[in-house]
Amino acid sequence: MQSSDWEVLQRARDWLDQGYGAHLFTVIQTWGSAPRLPGAILVVREDGHLVGSVSGGCIEDDLADKARHQQLPARPAIMEYGVNQAEAQRFGIPCGGQLKIFAEPLTQTAQLAPMLESLSQRRLLKRSVHLHSGEVRHQYVLPEGQPYLESDWFHSYFGPQWRLLIIGANQLGSVLAAMAQALDFHVMICDPREEMRAEWHVEGADWLPGMPDDVVLEMAPDPHTAIVAVTHDPKLDDMALLEALKSDAFYIGALGSVKNQEKRKQRLRSFDLTEQEVNRLHGPVGLRISSRTPAEIAVSILAELIQERAQLQQTGLVSRVHRLAMA
Incomplete structure (x- = not known):
């Protein structure tokens, strides 16, 4: 697209x-x-x-x-x-x-x-x-x-089209991929599980084969890229987040409760991430609108993406490296 x-x-x-x-x-x-x-x-x-x-x-x-x-x-x-x-x-x-x-x-x-x-x-x-x-x-x-x-x-x-990489080809990932395309995002999906690939039927989204961390590295996220992990499997979500949080992506989010997000951040701190990088994570992902169903959660995620994108368009995009250099 x-x-x-x-x-x-x-x-x-x-x-x-x-x-x-x-x-x-x-x-x-x-x-x-x-x-x-x-x-x-x-x-x-x-x-x-x-x-x-x-x-x-x-x-x-x-x-x-x-x-x-x-x-x-x-x-x-x-x-x-x-x-x-x-x-x-x-x-x-x-x-x-x-x-x-x-x-x-x-x-x-x-x-x-x-x-x-x-x-x-x-x-x-x-x-x-x-x-x-x-x-x-x-x-x-x-x-x-x-x-x-x-x-x-x-x-x-x-310049570049806004991109959204979704980690997880579950029901939420499918709804999110379909909705995001209507908001002018180029949508990409990554899920190494063969059974999930076999049941993926969302048109217009690019399937990126491979493990999540490798996919994030290969796509080289820029300040027009958002990455959202929704598998609810730490083994997959955390792999993507470890690389995403070090990238220039303007938005990085992960599905999970407040309690699970705190556990995730503790895991991420045990790797080579700085506290500033860990704190870039949006979790629980999305705006707080009491969402429950996959469609409602997708709306909350996209609402937060729209909010973040609008703020960047208003103030000007600044890459992570450039921003840290000015700090």
């Missing part, structure tokens, strides 16, 4: 190859209860066809109408919506929310190539566009944060 950004940009490239013109829209900043975060993208074709999203729908409709009537800017520009209560209600932005959007004409596929390449290679690309000249600069960078305006330049980022 590709990221939603990749699918939007790939579709835009197809349109440009077919001879259509289009515009790329990126959310710069939001206030109030705007529905999309900075960095969300939308591409609108010259005849009003669109892919992606920058709001709940009404702004997309307005941009599509402007495209059909050739009213979109001919060079990079900033567009604002919801600047007053009447406009907020017209465009379906609740509670007086506001959006500032960067609009950029697309005329050739070369404009999209660096972004698609960065997504495919799991490298973070900083894309800078000059408002007046339309000049574009690209630079691979360490995680920095949200899109922003700097004088006459607009800076945005394109």
Whole structure:
């Protein structure tokens, strides 16, 4: 499964190859209860066809109408919506929310190539566009944060899709894998038990053969990776956690009660993990919502992942090594 950004940009490239013109829209900043975060993208074709999203729908409709009537800017520009209560209600932005959007004409596929390449290679690309000249600069960078305006330049980022590695192909693992894909996670599953592999039927999730610790090492978790152990078997879960807690994964969680988590942390301390690394473990995994069934537990886990991911998107991703260096 590709990221939603990749699918939007790939579709835009197809349109440009077919001879259509289009515009790329990126959310710069939001206030109030705007529905999309900075960095969300939308591409609108010259005849009003669109892919992606920058709001709940009404702004997309307005941009599509402007495209059909050739009213979109001919060079990079900033567009604002919801600047007053009447406009907020017209465009379906609740509670007086506001959006500032960067609009950029697309005329050739070369404009999209660096972004698609960065997504495919799991490298973070900083894309800078000059408002007046339309000049574009690209630079691979360490995680920095949200899109922003700097004088006459607009800076945005394109990079790795969020990944979720699930240790355990049980019922909870199956439900979690299915739900996570709808949240734009590339889902991978690891379980060395042959009987579990034989009964795995979730489409779209990549099966990674091997022992959990080897799989974690081979995939080289980065700050866009989450790892959740749900086998409830310490022999399997702890193997994955020993390597995961030393990685750059932004989230590491394990199923189990408070009492079992304390026992697990004591076991982990007996290996070569620091106290700081052990304390990175989210356990019991998920938000406390009184969940009981596999589906409810999956919701609680994904709710915590969404929360952690949103915080990182708001403040900027910082790798574990970089963070420790600044401590």
